[in-house]
Amino acid sequence: EDQVTQSPEALRLQEGESSSLNCSYTVSGLRGLFWYRQDPGKGPEFLFTLYSAGEEKEKERLKATLTKKESFLHITAPKPEDSATYLCASSMDSSYKLIFGSGTRLLVRP
Amino acid sequence: SQTIHQWPATLVQPVGSPLSLECTVEGTSNPNLYWYRQAAGRGLQLLFYSVGIGQISSEVPQNLSASRPQDRQFILSSKKLLLSDSGFYLCAWSPGLGPLHFGNGTRLTVT
Numbered sequence: 001e002d003q004v005t006q007s008p009e010a011l012r013l014q015e016g017e018s019s020s021l022n023c024s025y026t027v028s029g030l031r032g033l034f035w036y037r038q039d040p041g042k043g044p045e046f047l048f049t050l051y052s053a054g055e056e057k058e059k060e061r062l063k064a065t066l067t068k069k070e071s072f073l074h075i076t077a078p079k080p081e082d083s084a085t086y087l088c089a090s091s092m093d094s095s096y097k098l099i100f101g102s103g104t105r106l107l108v109r110p
Numbered sequence: 111s112q113t114i115h116q117w118p119a120t121l122v123q124p125v126g127s128p129l130s131l132e133c134t135v136e137g138t139s140n141p142n143l144y145w146y147r148q149a150a151g152r153g154l155q156l157l158f159y160s161v162g163i164g165q166i167s168s169e170v171p172q173n174l175s176a177s178r179p180q181d182r183q184f185i186l187s188s189k190k191l192l193l194s195d196s197g198f199y200l201c202a203w204s205p206g207l208g209p210l211h212f213g214n215g216t217r218l219t220v221t
Contacts, residue, residue, distance in 0.1 A: 041214075042214050044212050087153070096207065
């Protein structure tokens with residue numbers, strides 16, 4: 001069964017304390033791996049798409065990487081405004097559907 | 111640029127009442143359209159998607175239905191709401207096989 005698993009479920013960091021979020025996927029024929037940020041009461045905001053193992057994407061303090069079995073979202077020197085739930089999703093070849101993980105709730109304390 | 115509008119933002123409905131949630135997309139043509147539901151603390155569950163006018167694919171059997179009367183309009187409906195229909199409903203669009211872009215959601219509470 002195609003599945004996406006995120007860990008940890010929740011993460012508390014001090015401002016400036018770098019860390020990584022994990023997204024493991026078991027999807028046959030991965031077409032793309034997507035990262036989103038979701039603030040409370042809002043829809044998810046698209047961050048990155050990764051298509052092949054070894055690919056990396058960066059945006060401000062965030063960097064996403066991809067291997068054949070998992071993706072990492074690295075957060076460097078986070079700030080309180082980075083607090084949010086981070087979702088990853090995968091899609092299969094020739095499919096319009098995204099399979100989402102349950103997310104990691106990140107809290108960055110000042 | 112493309113924008114997606116979803117309304118209402120919040121809705122409280124009694125059990126057994128009908129439902130209609132609307133979503134429209136601006137700034138693009140022939141988008142793929144999606145309805146997702148998000149339960150508290152859980153991931154997003156795909157309910158319906160559409161690749162064209164009148165074309166609806168259902169992912170989860172339930173008492174909800176979807177329609178696409180116009181190219182950039184997607185409607186989620188129910189004839190009789192159940193308590194279990196409560197949740198956060200999200201509409202999204204994508205340019206073919208590209209990433210999904212979400213609206214700000216509707217918080218539905220069935221009482």
